[in-house]
Amino acid sequence: MRSIIPFAAVDAKTRLASVLDTDERAAFSRAMLDAVVETVIEAGHEPTVLSTAPLDEPTRAASTSVIVDDRPLTTAVNDQLTADSPTLVVMADLPLATADDIHRLTESNADVTLAPGLGGGTNAMVIREPAFRVDYHGASYLDHRAAATDLGATVETVDSRRLATDIDEPDDLAEILIHGDGAARAWLVAAGFELDAGDGRVGVRRR
Amino acid sequence: MRSIIPFAAVDAKTRLASVLDTDERAAFSRAMLDAVVETVIEAGHEPTVLSTAPLDEPTRAASTSVIVDDRPLTTAVNDQLTADSPTLVVMADLPLATADDIHRLTESNADVTLAPGLGGGTNAMVIREPAFRVDYHGASYLDHRAAATDLGATVETVDSRRLATDIDEPDDLAEILIHGDGAARAWLVAAGFELDAGDGRVGVRRR
Numbered sequence: 001m002r003s004i005i006p007f008a009a010v011d012a013k014t015r016l017a018s019v020l021d022t023d024e025r026a027a028f029s030r031a032m033l034d035a036v037v038e039t040v041i042e043a044g045h046e047p048t049v050l051s052t053a054p055l056d057e058p059t060r061a062a063s064t065s066v067i068v069d070d071r072p073l074t075t076a077v078n079d080q081l082t083a084d085s086p087t088l089v090v091m092a093d094l095p096l097a098t099a100d101d102i103h104r105l106t107e108s109n110a111d112v113t114l115a116p117g118l119g120g121g122t123n124a125m126v127i128r129e130p131a132f133r134v135d136y137h138g139a140s141y142l143d144h145r146a147a148a149t150d151l152g153a154t155v156e157t158v159d160s161r162r163l164a165t166d167i168d169e170p171d172d173l174a175e176i177l178i179h180g181d182g183a184a185r186a187w188l189v190a191a192g193f194e195l196d197a198g199d200g201r202v203g204v205r206r207r
Numbered sequence: 208m209r210s211i212i213p214f215a216a217v218d219a220k221t222r223l224a225s226v227l228d229t230d231e232r233a234a235f236s237r238a239m240l241d242a243v244v245e246t247v248i249e250a251g252h253e254p255t256v257l258s259t260a261p262l263d264e265p266t267r268a269a270s271t272s273v274i275v276d277d278r279p280l281t282t283a284v285n286d287q288l289t290a291d292s293p294t295l296v297v298m299a300d301l302p303l304a305t306a307d308d309i310h311r312l313t314e315s316n317a318d319v320t321l322a323p324g325l326g327g328g329t330n331a332m333v334i335r336e337p338a339f340r341v342d343y344h345g346a347s348y349l350d351h352r353a354a355a356t357d358l359g360a361t362v363e364t365v366d367s368r369r370l371a372t373d374i375d376e377p378d379d380l381a382e383i384l385i386h387g388d389g390a391a392r393a394w395l396v397a398a399g400f401e402l403d404a405g406d407g408r409v410g411v412r413r414r
Binding site for chain 2: 139142
């Protein structure tokens with residue numbers, strides 16, 4: 001199965017700007033990408049990183065190729081979909097994802113299998129329907145369901161907290177400190193982040 | 208298996224105060240409770256609602272009993288744990304939970320099976336270790352793991368987005384509108400809530 005990991009290489013993760021400066025956001029985004037690449041490889045695939053710009057450093061895995069495409073996410077991903085192979089698309093900001101989670105997606109025989117993110121996004125998907133095209137704008141999970149149904153394609157949803165947890169906002173960092181164990185967690189700990197248990201949901205603070 | 212659904216019946220869901228007044232929060236909390244009661248029954252159990260005050264209206268299910276205990280959540284739940292039966296504890300603010308999700312918890316043979324919430328909470332759990340006691344303060348997921356390990360008990364974590372999505376804050380309401388289908392979603396729609404797709408995660412607005 002072809003596997004694509006879209007990656008925003010320039011000015012990434014702007015919603016983390018209150019806790020990380022530009023260089024830190026770049027380094028942290030790269031740590032998350034490395035975690036996802038390793039997970040996809042562990043699940044038995046040879047991922048292609050679909051990056052908006054050349055990577056500063058090559059990935060550690062020799063089996064990983066990089067395609068640079070600076071067009072919007074939707075356009076770039078659709079250009080990678082081919083009629084001759086199912087395609088796995090996994091976002092680069094899912095450091096909690098495990099190989100088991102990827103298996104849950106790829107084991108599904110539905111024409112379109114979706115792992116929704118919090119807030120209506122589509123964090124990972126497997127596309128087996130050649131006519132299907134992605135559209136990541138807005139509540140893409142609902143749009144992807146509707147698009148599949150319009151094509152007469154079967155749809156399945158994978159219920160995974162780990163795949164649902166894309167890292168966009170400061171509070172999301174707590175999920176990595178609570179549940180993570182890879183490069184992204186190590187990066188956060190080295191940068192001085194720790195859990196901050198106030199009222200309600202646990203957040204993060206920085207030393 | 209004994210099953211407990213703790214329910215805060217008085218001044219509940221204060222973090223929703225910016226979008227729901229006191230009476231609305233009470234009604235919406237009750238709609239969520241009803242959804243969870245139905246789910247637990249559908250999963251084959253006879254739930255006991257552990258409420259901080261008498262319910263205004265009885266539950267629709269005759270097989271559901273209500274115990275009133277106005278002590279703090281941790282104390283009240285621990286008082287319900289008995290040595291002679293495993294216990295399922297499911298929070299009342301999980302309207303996305305399905306019977307399948309409950310099965311994933313109860314099928315586990317671990318001494319303690321945890322479904323973490325976003326932000327480090329424990330949204331649902333099955334306790335088979337008689338010496339185990341809950342502690343819902345702070346990052347309870349980590350505390351529960353540590354407590355189980357201290358007892359030499361085995362621990363398993365269920366990876367479910369639906370069980371992870373407790374409804375505490377306005378943005379959480381979007382998850383119900385996107386993924387829900389029961390009483391809680393019907394209540395929100397009747398109250399005029401709809402999805403609001405701006406930048407980033409989809410939220411809600413009220414007509």
